[in-house]
Amino acid sequence: MDATLFSWIAVGALLLASPLLMIMRDWRWVLGLLAVVYLAAFILVSRHWPLGMAVVKLVTGWMGIAALGMTRLSLAPPEAEKGAFLVEGSFFRLFGAALALLIAVSGAAAIEKAIPGIGLPVIVGGLALIGTGLFQLGMTFDVLRVVVGLLVVLSGFEVIYAVVETSILVAALLSAANLGLALAGSYLFLRSSPAAEEVEESL
Template sequence: MDQILQLIPAIMAALVTLILFLNLNWRWNIIALSLQYVAVFWLVLSVWPTGLAAVKLVTGWMAGAVLASSIPDEKISESNLFFSSKEEIRFRFVIWIIMVVIAWALVPNVADWLPIAKNLTFAGVLLIAMGMLQLSMTTQAYRIIFGLLTVFSGFEIMYASLEKSVLVAGLLALVTMGLAFIGAYIMNLQNGSDQ
C-alpha cells in the first residue's frame, strides 16, 4: 500500500507532462504547471522537511502566476489560443507513451548511478525527457518556457534527494523564478512586436 501511495505523485507528474506536451489552451497549461509543482512538492516531501518542500510548491505557483499575467488581454478572450490539430495531438500522445516507457526502463540504470528512490527517479527522468522533447518541438516562447520549467522540475526532484541544503533550495527557487520572469519578458516583447 505504501508503494502505491509513493507512485501517485509520479503518475501525477506523468499525466501533467501529457497535458503540457499536447499543446492545449494556455489555461490548461497554467493549470498543468501548477499541478506539476504539486507533484514536485509531493515527491520532494519524501526526502525534505515540509518547509523546504513547500518552497518548491510556492515558487512553482508564483512562476505560473507570472507567466499567466504576461498573456495579453486580447488573447485571453481567444478560446483557441495554442491549440493543435487532431493529428498532431495523436502524434504527441504516441510520443508521450514512448517516453513514459523509456523513462520507466531507465529507472534501474539511473538507480545504479544515483542513490535515489525509484519513484523520484521515474518522475525526474520523465520530466527532464518530456521537457527536452517539448523544447525541441516548438518555436513559441510560451512553450519554450514551459519546457524549461519542466526540465528544471525534473532536475529539482532528482537533486533534492541528493542534497538537503536550504541554500540550494533557495538557489533553485531563484532559478525557477528567473526563468518565469525571462519568459514573461520575452512573451511581452513578442506581443509588442506583433502589434
C-alpha cells in the same frame, strides 16, 4: 496513508500531466497542468527534504505560474488560439511523450542501482519530466511553450537532485532560477505579443 503510495500517486499525476502539457492549446490548461506538475514534484521532493524546504519549491513554482498567467491575462487572445482544443500534430506529440515516458520507466531501475535509497517513484517522476520537457523544447519556438518546457525540465532535475543535495543555499538559488525563468518568460511573452507593440506605440 503510506508515503510511498503518495509518491506513486504523484508519479501518476506527472505521467498524465506532462504529455497533456504538450498538446493543450489553451494557455489556462497549460498553466493549470504545470501547477499539477509542481504539486507532484513537491510531493516527491518532500520524501528527501524537510517539508519547509520542499514547500519553497512548490510556492516558487506557483508564483512563476502566477506571473506567467497574469502576463497572459493582460494580453488579448491571438486569433488562432480561439479555435481548436488541441495543438496541431497532437498524435505525434503524444507519441514522443510516450517514448520519453517509456525511457523513464525502463531506465529507472538502472539509476536506482547507481543511487541507492533514491526510490523508484522519484526516478520515474524526475526522468518523465525531463524527457517530456526536452521533447517539448525540441518541438516549438513559441515563448510560453518553451518557458513551460524549461520549467518542466528543471522540475524533473530538481526532483532527482533533491536526493543528493540538501543545501539551503542551493534550494534558494534553484528557486530563484525557477522564478527568474518564469519572469524572463513573462517578459519575452509580453514582447512577443502584438498587443504589447500596440501599447508601446500608444505611449
